[in-house]
Amino acid sequence: RKEVEQDPGPFNVPEGATVAFNCTYSNSASQSFFWYRQDCRKEPKLLMSVYSSGNEDGRFTAQLNRASQYISLLIRDSKLSDSATYLCVTRDSSYKLIFGSGTRLLVRP
Amino acid sequence: EAGVAQSPRYKIIEKRQSVAFWCNPISGHATLYWYQQILGQGPKLLIQFQNNGVVDDSQLPKDRFSAERLKGVDSTLKIQPAKLEDSAVYLCASSRGGGIRSGEQFFGPGTRLTVL
Numbered sequence A: 001r002k003e004v005e006q007d008p009g010p011f012n013v014p015e016g017a018t019v020a021f022n023c024t025y026s027n028s029a030s031q032s033f034f035w036y037r038q039d040c041r042k043e044p045k046l047l048m049s050v051y052s053s054g055n056e057d058g059r060f061t062a063q064l065n066r067a068s069q070y071i072s073l074l075i076r077d078s079k080l081s082d083s084a085t086y087l088c089v090t091r092d093s094s095y096k097l098i099f100g101s102g103t104r105l106l107v108r109p
Numbered sequence B: 001e002a003g004v005a006q007s008p009r010y011k012i013i014e015k016r017q018s019v020a021f022w023c024n025p026i027s028g029h030a031t032l033y034w035y036q037q038i039l040g041q042g043p044k045l046l047i048q049f050q051n052n053g054v055v056d057d058s059q060l061p062k063d064r065f066s067a068e069r070l071k072g073v074d075s076t077l078k079i080q081p082a083k084l085e086d087s088a089v090y091l092c093a094s095s096r097g098g099g100i101r102s103g104e105q106f107f108g109p110g111t112r113l114t115v116l
Helices: B099-103
Strands: A004-006 A011-014 A019-025 A032-038 A044-050 A055-057 A060-065 A070-075 A084-091 A097-099 A103-108 B005-007 B010-013 B019-024 B031-037 B044-050 B053-056 B065-068 B075-079 B088-095 B111-115
Touching: A004 A084, A011 A019, A019 A084, A019 A103, A032 A060, A032 A070, A044 A055, A044 A060, A070 A084, B005 B088, B010 B019, B019 B088, B019 B111, B031 B075, B044 B065, B044 B075, B075 B088, B088 B099
Parallel strands: A011 A103, B010 B111
Antiparallel strands: A004 A019, A019 A070, A032 A044, A032 A084, A055 A060, A060 A070, A084 A097, A084 A103, B005 B019, B019 B075, B031 B044, B031 B088, B044 B053, B065 B075, B088 B111
């Protein structure tokens, strides 16, 4: 079983739609959580950290459910430029980042 | 602020040959990471340096992979001999520190390796 599991997608949505990605992790000792974004054939970049209380950054909202070992990312009012792969990431007790395989999002005009 | 630099960007070799990749992290970043990203997967950590010391190399295939960061700045990753399954993108990343500061890592553009 993978440590971080994501639906690979692709999620194909029209501009302006709201889309949600989910991620589950197996290591209950995971301490911190992040979403990274990776454009096609580019390097990953940090999108946002995920806090226990949930957090929002503009059109992006991240939620954490430690009891269910579940992380989510909600994107509102999707833009064409949101098309990318979204990587769910946990950090273990040795501060190592564990990346999921990513969920691909395609936003169409 | 200049980003993480890597070279070469692309490399094609035959199996059993050797190859080396170079990385220059963001100035002042003490922690440097090498990741392997196979197509369709997320990056997997190979080795982490704090200054010029190794913090974690538990997932580095030490029979064929080696890495060094001699002066605590730039780093090289070597594969000798290469196997077909080493075909991947090799990403270098750096962060201001390890530990609690490891969450935001800045990645270089990667080296795309094809082993024939």
